[in-house]
Amino acid sequence: MLQETEFIRILRKNQHKITPQRLGLIRYVCSNPGHFTAEEAYRNLKKSEPTITLATVYNILKIFTKAGILNTFESNGSRWFETNSALHVNFICENCGSIEDYEASDITPILKKIKESGGTFVSGTILVRGYCRNCAKAIERDH
Amino acid sequence: MLQETEFIRILRKNQHKITPQRLGLIRYVCSNPGHFTAEEAYRNLKKSEPTITLATVYNILKIFTKAGILNTFESNGSRWFETNSALHVNFICENCGSIEDYEASDITPILKKIKESGGTFVSGTILVRGYCRNCAKAIERDH
DNA sequence: ATCTATGCAAACATTTTGCAGGCTG
DNA sequence: CAGCCTGCAAAATGTTTGCATAGAT
Numbered sequence: 001m002l003q004e005t006e007f008i009r010i011l012r013k014n015q016h017k018i019t020p021q022r023l024g025l026i027r028y029v030c031s032n033p034g035h036f037t038a039e040e041a042y043r044n045l046k047k048s049e050p051t052i053t054l055a056t057v058y059n060i061l062k063i064f065t066k067a068g069i070l071n072t073f074e075s076n077g078s079r080w081f082e083t084n085s086a087l088h089v090n091f092i093c094e095n096c097g098s099i100e101d102y103e104a105s106d107i108t109p110i111l112k113k114i115k116e117s118g119g120t121f122v123s124g125t126i127l128v129r130g131y132c133r134n135c136a137k138a139i140e141r142d143h
Numbered sequence: 144m145l146q147e148t149e150f151i152r153i154l155r156k157n158q159h160k161i162t163p164q165r166l167g168l169i170r171y172v173c174s175n176p177g178h179f180t181a182e183e184a185y186r187n188l189k190k191s192e193p194t195i196t197l198a199t200v201y202n203i204l205k206i207f208t209k210a211g212i213l214n215t216f217e218s219n220g221s222r223w224f225e226t227n228s229a230l231h232v233n234f235i236c237e238n239c240g241s242i243e244d245y246e247a248s249d250i251t252p253i254l255k256k257i258k259e260s261g262g263t264f265v266s267g268t269i270l271v272r273g274y275c276r277n278c279a280k281a282i283e284r285d286h
Numbered sequence: 287a288t289c290t291a292t293g294c295a296a297a298c299a300t301t302t303t304g305c306a307g308g309c310t311g
Numbered sequence: 312c313a314g315c316c317t318g319c320a321a322a323a324t325g326t327t328t329g330c331a332t333a334g335a336t
Binding site for chain 4: 015016017019021022052055059060077
């Protein structure tokens with residue numbers, strides 16, 4: 001996987017050591033390109049790194065986020081992570097909690113305004129709430 | 144204040160009683176049109192309603208949000224509220240924590256895509272992180 | 287009079303912290 | 312082998328819950 005070596009490169013550049021736990025998380029995010037919480041990553045990492053603790057996962061996730069490997073946002077009482085790609089819409093279903101990505105190519109004008117007023121962009125998240133197709137259908141049926 | 148009677152109307156329509164605590168929160172949000180947490184609202188409401196508790200504030204905030212009076216999002220470990228206006232950008236400074244609004248007139252195409260795929264829109268939040276003008280300047284000075 | 291809302295305290299969930307020992311570079 | 316990282320336990324933070332009483336309609 002190309003991304004794996006790229007992520008290692010980024011970590012090394014930022015003077016971070018490549019521990020088995022960190023490598024495990026890199027592999028997890030490379031093979032699970034969706035959204036996940038610390039808890040989910042923890043459960044998954046335990047398979048390859050049985051001694052790992054949640055605190056370590058939080059620690060690693062914070063480092064990865066600062067390094068720009070991950071993007072993070074808060075929703076439904078916990079923090080979510082995703083591989084950091086272009087600014088896009090996270091559509092969160094109010095019923096089943098699923099998170100779905102939508103492209104948002106038309107966002108750049110917003111960032112321009114912020115820069116014009118002297119601000120510096122670091123990261124962005126667009127959260128849209130509603131009911132996903134499946135839940136919208138199910139709710140309609142209940143009427 | 145025009146909004147005050149409008150908010151009361153909305154609550155009544157949804158079968159919610161107008162208690163002094165709720166009226167206090169309505170007045171707070173009408174006269175403080177920025178962003179606030181439950182804790183901040185609590186501190187403010189205590190002035191006029193000294194017996195109020197945080198739990199009640201949370202309760203009221205949830206009701207107001209469901210009724211569409213408030214919009215809510217999570218950031219920096221806690222939940223934020225704002226009077227629900229058009230979908231806009233919340234620019235959050237990573238350094239000082241300030242939240243600033245930016246217009247986002249060009250968002251509608253995104254919602255269109257969600258509707259086209261069968262989803263139902265409820266609410267949306269755009270969070271952009273970076274450094275506000277003041278902090279960006281200060282950080283630059285430190286070099 | 288009815289039924290909902292408040293106030294209180296305790297529970298809960300998530301994230302952070304401090305430190306001793308272990309491992310990477 | 313120096314310094315950063317992990318694992319552990321405990322603490323801190325923010326939010327929710329259950330229940331008895333008070334209050335709005």
